[in-house]
Amino acid sequence: MNKYLFSALTASVIGLTGCMNDDDKSSVQPADESVTSLSSKQLETSLSNSWFQQGQQEIVAAKETWATVTGSGDAVAQSESVQEAIADARGKAKNVILFVGDGMGVSTVTAARILEGQNLGKLGEEHQLSFERFPFAGLAKTYNVDAQVPDSAGTMTAMVSGVKTNVGVVGVDEDVIRGDCSSVAGNELITTLELAEISGKATGVVTTARITHATPAATYAKSAERNWEDISDMPAEAVQAGCKDIADQLVRFEQLLEQRYAGVDIDGIDVVMGGGRRHFLPNDARFNSPDARSSVEGDRTDGRNLIAEWQAQYPQGVYVYDKAGFDSVNPATTSRLFGLFNESHMQYEADRGNDVAGEPSLSEMTAKAIDILDNDTDGFFLTVEAGRIDHASHAGSAYGALTDTIELAKAVQVAVDQTSAEDTLIIVTADHSHGLTMAGYPRRGNPILGKVVNVGETQPALAADDLPYTTLGYANGLGMRDYGSETDADRTYGDPVNAGRMDLTNVDTTTPGYHQEALVPLGSETHAGEDVGIYARGPGAHLVTGTNEQNMIYHIMDYASDISGAANLAVR
16 A cells, blocks of 8 residues: 555645645645655545645644734743643644534624624624634635635535535545546545544534535535435436445445545444435335425435435434434433434524424534534544525525524534533634625614614615615525515525515515515525634634635644544554
């Protein structure tokens, strides 16, 4: 077996401008051979990648910045002690939790903060979401290698592998051609979750989206196409070439990872919860779940029942599909949990009470995941995605997006309450933003979902067209809807595009069913390309500072937990 170095942290500071070359990875010099290494041909992909090396260098720069600021104005001895404290922080995180608010841009965070505050009886602007109280914060640049405005596949891959990549691919680098199965081999990336597994930690993936959707998939799958969620989504040539669908890769994660890296012995992902049952079941009504919404729930055309395969593989594991089953799980006696709570995505938080069989909330899933994972004395790595923030904005529903953001903040608070800042790094961020705008000159405390009422006034302000307007709007999308009390934001897709200015005089824009006006008419609102926030607490959190490439998040997690180092020791 060929040996390649897998770098966790460079030993020297190299200028950022000298390390980046988007078009030619081969021009980058190999990383310092004194750093941590893992023996596998597969890892050459990360080692020689310019994005990976750039992330290493940003870590070094962040350490120096923090030490300089902290030690300034004091004696040299204090500065040296600060340097020592920073160096000692490596590997101090027994646990790592990565929260991803899918589509949670800065405007969404701001508006959700105000809405939660107003729901609590405050004016709103003075309020803080749970993660906004974290001691360290910075920004992440979200662009993909081939796109100014990114998608979730490329951005999440960057966060969990340390390597930026293209739109639409998961777990692979930018040399993969989207949709081309043959281009995957040799370009697979190793992720934080996989390193955690190799190092002996417990692992978990929790989402309100389909568990096979781009963001969660990037933690465990390698695919040239994010939409290959089950075999029915794949072209025949990709199947014939040996590429595996994402649901298959999840269920066979243990086997596939052990095949990929010689000498690795893992026990598989311990906690998996989300939606997406249809990708695990055969296209046969006999396999429908009790709460199936479709006449035939499953999509798979290969006849496989992957839920049954998972149960056979892990006979001691617990599979649940509804709230009652979830509530019955005892974390003290459960070591492995597989929850698929919906045929497709889970419900919006605002709509969750209407689910046929009931669904746990994101905060409830987070609490149970931590309770199970912390039974492992070696620690754990957990990814939690609030996936439906993104979907609500795509539908043009600020109410839905903000409500799911508030639920994410509750889930973060659960994690804070159930862990210690002494040994657990918590990072909260977004994969990308959305075109949600917050504008006008509304008075302090004006309902964030309401029409603009100017300072000193009591009636809605009128625009140049003599019509009232709202504080929140979308740059593009399906446009205004007035569905009243409707809590399912996806209802909008059944109606024609209604973009442009509308007369809102007699419309209550604060109801769950109101969808904001949109400027540019599109069949779905789009992502946006501005930076997103990074909020951090625990060991290594001090490395979150300034504006960073998004792939730096991986390097912060690795520095804090030293999972690459632990993985190296595990395979020697």
